[in-house]
Amino acid sequence: MTIQDIHNRFIEELQNLYDSTEIQAIFRYYIEIRLNIIDSYLFNDDKLDFEIKGFDSDLNQLKEGKPIQQIVGRAFFYDYFFRVNEYTLIPRPETEELIYLISEQYNKELELNVIDLGTGSGCIPITIKKIFPRANVSAIDISNEALAVAKQNSEELNAPVNFIQQDLLLEFDLNQKFDIIVSNPPYIRELEKADMHKNVLNYEPHLALFVTNEDPLLFYRRVAEFGLSHLNTGGKIFCEINQYLGKETKEMFQQFYKNVILHQDISGNDRIIEVYN
Structure with missing residues (x-):
């Protein structure tokens, strides 16, 4: 699964729940925490291929309305990531x-x-x-x-x-x-x-x-x-x-x-x- 594949799935599955700006924010947050990818230029690199354990479960939870921070277990505050549940x-x-x-x-x-x-x-x-x-x-x-x-x-x-x-x-x-x-x-x-x-x-x-x-x-x-x-x-x-x-x-x-x-x-x-x- 490439970054683009993940992005497409987010848009396809979440477009009826969130506007495009929110979907982009959720997608970036997910990629940064789950895959530890911060550099934006890597977001469009189709050569990067990942296997994300529990990806379908994560996406289903998002569709049910669960906050992305609880799904990945981290929330950003001030300059730090904090565990949340x-x-x-x-x-x-x-x-x-x-x-x-x-x-x-x-x-x-x-x-x-x-x-x-x-x-x-x-x-x-x-x-x-x-x-x-x-x-x-x-x-x-x-x-x-x-x-x-x-x-x-x-x-x-x-x-x-x-x-x-x-x-x-x-x-x-x-x-x-x-x-x-x-x-x-x-x-x-x-x-x-x-x-x-x-x-x-x-x-x-x-x-x-x-x-x-x-x-x-x-x-x-x-x-x-x-x-x-x-x-x-x-x-x-x-x-x-x-x-x-x-x-x-x-x-x-x-x-x-x-x-x-x-x-x-x-x-x-x-x-x-x-x-x-």
């Missing part, structure tokens, strides 16, 4: 903007104490550790399965992180204070499910995605409360937020903190909240 969210480009904002505000040589609340695949704390090699980085998650993936990512990317199994919604004290508290908690309301693609609804963990319509800021209140007892003097909280609840999220944090800044993402949507006293 059904227990972890697939990292989004919007979350990269959260990392960029933090990286711009601190000297890379500082010995910062950082914690990520609700870590999933570990992409946030691991990337922060790569950017700030002298930082002491911790992360919590309720899911032991997600933490297993995060620990594997930490080891493979040589970015030591202290992972802790903990339910954020329960009261707990880590007997430690932090310069940065970061979180990308569940924030999608149940009412927003109707607008979501089935590859998210059917394949990504609802535990990490959804909150009730009645109390959509539940996790943000807990982050705010956690910060009251765990944030160092001069420390900051950074959270990714629901773009439709920017005003409400800002007002909630203002009940606890003096300074609350709402940042827009590259598309102009309310996306990040920055908080400090």
Whole structure:
């Protein structure tokens, strides 16, 4: 099977599910991960012949709506590939903007104490550790399965992180204070499910995605409360937020903190909240 054969099969099998731009992106991602081909000039080389174990199964899963990242077991985030599975969210480009904002505000040589609340695949704390090699980085998650993936990512990317199994919604004290508290908690309301693609609804963990319509800021209140007892003097909280609840999220944090800044993402949507006293 040549690269062109694979390309033709992708177009033939997926054209009723995705537009041509999406098919090209999926194809390139698949080739890069499955065959480790990065150089674009090789994509059109019919002399290259491959045997891909499980190719038909991979294609069938794509037709069923399974995300390409879960099929190949890797998702690209910031400058790194992270392992992902059904227990972890697939990292989004919007979350990269959260990392960029933090990286711009601190000297890379500082010995910062950082914690990520609700870590999933570990992409946030691991990337922060790569950017700030002298930082002491911790992360919590309720899911032991997600933490297993995060620990594997930490080891493979040589970015030591202290992972802790903990339910954020329960009261707990880590007997430690932090310069940065970061979180990308569940924030999608149940009412927003109707607008979501089935590859998210059917394949990504609802535990990490959804909150009730009645109390959509539940996790943000807990982050705010956690910060009251765990944030160092001069420390900051950074959270990714629901773009439709920017005003409400800002007002909630203002009940606890003096300074609350709402940042827009590259598309102009309310996306990040920055908080400090």
